[in-house]
Amino acid sequence: GYCHQAGFLFGNGITGLLEEADERTDEVGRVRLREQFKRLTLPTEMGERFQVMGFSRDVDLSAAFAMGDLTWRL
Secondary structure, three states: OEEEHHHHHHHOOHHHHHHHHHHHOOHHHHHHHHHHHHHHHOOOOOOOOOEEEOOOOOOOOOOOOOOOOOHHHO
16 A cells, blocks of 8 residues: 555544543643644645555555555556
8 A cells, every 4th residue: 555644644543542642631732742643644744745655465454545545656
């Protein structure tokens, strides 16, 4: 698989991790987590500037790249 970092993170459940972390931190921690989340996923930040490529043997990576596989661009 091949996709942008944001698609890979969303496909692997980053929103669920963010929600879990929100429940366990104070307000300052929540703001920091949201800023880090934005930096990792926004197209103007790292979300589309960084790409992920996965190679596997006998492992199904289709779920990890379900949010926008760009293999056709290679």
